[in-house]
Amino acid sequence: MIRYPNGKMYSPTNKGTTPSTQKATIDYSNRGMTLEEDLNETNEYYLVKGIAVVHKKPTPVQIVKVDYPKRSAAVIKEAYFKQASTTDYNGVYKGKYLDFEAKETKNKTSFPLQNFHEHQIQHMEQILKQNGICFVILMFTTSQEIYLLDASHLLPLWENMKKQGRKSIPKKEIETKGHLIEIGYHPRIDYIKTVDKLYF
Amino acid sequence: MIRYPNGKMYSPTNKGTTPSTQKATIDYSNRGMTLEEDLNETNEYYLVKGIAVVHKKPTPVQIVKVDYPKRSAAVIKEAYFKQASTTDYNGVYKGKYLDFEAKETKNKTSFPLQNFHEHQIQHMEQILKQNGICFVILMFTTSQEIYLLDASHLLPLWENMKKQGRKSIPKKEIETKGHLIEIGYHPRIDYIKTVDKLYF
Numbered sequence: 319m320i321r322y323p324n325g326k327m328y329s330p331t332n333k334g335t336t337p338s339t340q341k342a343t344i345d346y347s348n349r350g351m352t353l354e355e356d357l358n359e360t361n362e363y364y365l366v367k368g369i370a371v372v373h374k375k376p377t378p379v380q381i382v383k384v385d386y387p388k389r390s391a392a393v394i395k396e397a398y399f400k401q402a403s404t405t406d407y408n409g410v411y412k413g414k415y416l417d418f419e420a421k422e423t424k425n426k427t428s429f430p431l432q433n434f435h436e437h438q439i440q441h442m443e444q445i446l447k448q449n450g451i452c453f454v455i456l457m458f459t460t461s462q463e464i465y466l467l468d469a470s471h472l473l474p475l476w477e478n479m480k481k482q483g484r485k486s487i488p489k490k491e492i493e494t495k496g497h498l499i500e501i502g503y504h505p506r507i508d509y510i511k512t513v514d515k516l517y518f
Numbered sequence: 519m520i521r522y523p524n525g526k527m528y529s530p531t532n533k534g535t536t537p538s539t540q541k542a543t544i545d546y547s548n549r550g551m552t553l554e555e556d557l558n559e560t561n562e563y564y565l566v567k568g569i570a571v572v573h574k575k576p577t578p579v580q581i582v583k584v585d586y587p588k589r590s591a592a593v594i595k596e597a598y599f600k601q602a603s604t605t606d607y608n609g610v611y612k613g614k615y616l617d618f619e620a621k622e623t624k625n626k627t628s629f630p631l632q633n634f635h636e637h638q639i640q641h642m643e644q645i646l647k648q649n650g651i652c653f654v655i656l657m658f659t660t661s662q663e664i665y666l667l668d669a670s671h672l673l674p675l676w677e678n679m680k681k682q683g684r685k686s687i688p689k690k691e692i693e694t695k696g697h698l699i700e701i702g703y704h705p706r707i708d709y710i711k712t713v714d715k716l717y718f
C-alpha cells in the first residue's frame with residue numbers, strides 16, 4: 319500500500335501547462351481502473367475508517383423467471399435491466415444525507431449532459447428540496463481531472479438543454495462552479511474532503 | 519381515495535381487550551398487501567407530497583450471463599441473488615439521513631431475531647456511529663401492529679443472542695422501547711410522523 323504524502327501523482331510536464339493539457343506519467347486509464355471501481359474502493363476506505371457510510375446501489379433488475387434446483391442456490395433464468403429512478407450512490411456523513419452520481423467523459427473541453435437521465439435529475443431536485451447534500455462527480459479521463467459539482471448548478475443546465483439549449487457543460491464552467499477532487503492512492507478519490515469543506 | 523379522519527381502522531372489538539388479542543374487522547392480511555408494498559406506497563406518497571425521499575434498494579443480483587438479441591433489450595440469462603450488505607430502505611428527511619429495515623412476524627408474543635442478518639446489524643451500527651437515523655419497522659401480522667424500534671435497542675439484543683442468549687425480542691420490550699405506528703389508508707404506514715416526534 320503506497321501513498322504519496324500529498325496524495326497527488328508525480329507529473330513532470332505539469333509546469334507551465336494548463337491542467338487540461340497536462341500529461342501525467344501515471345496514466346489513469348493505464349491503471350485498468352474505472353471511476354466506479356475507484357469510488358467503491360474509496361467508499362470501502364471510508365467505511366473501514368469510520369469516516370462515512372456510502373454505498374453504491376445495486377443495479378435494478380426486473381426478475382421474470384427463477385429456477386430452484388435441488389440442493390443448490392436459486393438461479394435467475396430471465397431478467398431485464400430497469401432504468402434506475404435514483405442516483406447510484408448515497409449514504410451518511412456526520413448525520414447528513416449524501417447523494418451523488420458519478421460520470422466520466424473522454425471529451426476535453428466539455429461534459430455531455432446526455433450522461434444523465436431525466437429520472438436522476440428529478441431525484442436530485444427532490445434531494446435538494448429535502449436539504450440533502452447532492453452533487454455529481456465528473457471525470458475528464460484524458461486530463462485525469464475529477465470535479466465535484468453541486469446538483470444546484472446542474473439542474474438549470476439540464477432545463478436549458480430541454481429548451482433546445484446547450485447539450486454539454488463547458489469545462490470552464492465546471493472549473494469555476496465545481497471543485498477539483500484530489501486523486502490519491504488510498505483512498506483514490508477523496509471526495510469527502512471536498513464535501514467537508516463545502517457543506518460543513 | 520378514502521381516508522378516515524384519524525387514519526385508524528374501525529375496530530369494534532377493541533374495547534376492553536389488550537392490543538395483542540384485538541380483532542379488527544378490516545384484516546391486514548385480507549387486503550392482499552405485504553408490508554413491503556405498503557411501505558412502497560407510503561414512500562411514494564412522501565415523494566409526491568415532498569415530505570421525504572426514501573427508496574427501497576434494488577435486490578442485489580450477481581449477473582453472470584447476458585444475451586443481446588438484435589433489435590431488443592438485453593436479457594439476463596444467468597444471475598444469482600446476493601446477500602444485501604445494507605438495510606433495504608434509506609433516504610433523506612429534513613436533511614438528515616434515514617435508514618431502516620422492515621420485517622414482519624406471525625408470532626404473537628415475540629419477534630424472532632433471525633429475521634435480521636449479521637451484515638444488516640453491522641450496517642446499522644455504522645449508521646448510528648455516523649449519527650444517522652436508523653431503526654427497524656417490526657410488524658406483528660396477527661394483531662396488525664407496527665412498531666418503530668430504534669436500532670440502538672436492537673444491537674445489544676443481537677449481541678446477546680450471539681452469546682447464546684434469547685433469540686427473539688419479547689413483545690413487551692418492543693411495546694416499551696418501540697413506538698406504535700398508525701396504520702392508515704393514504705399513506706398506509708405513516709412512519710415519518712413517528713420519526714418526526716422521536717428525532718426532530
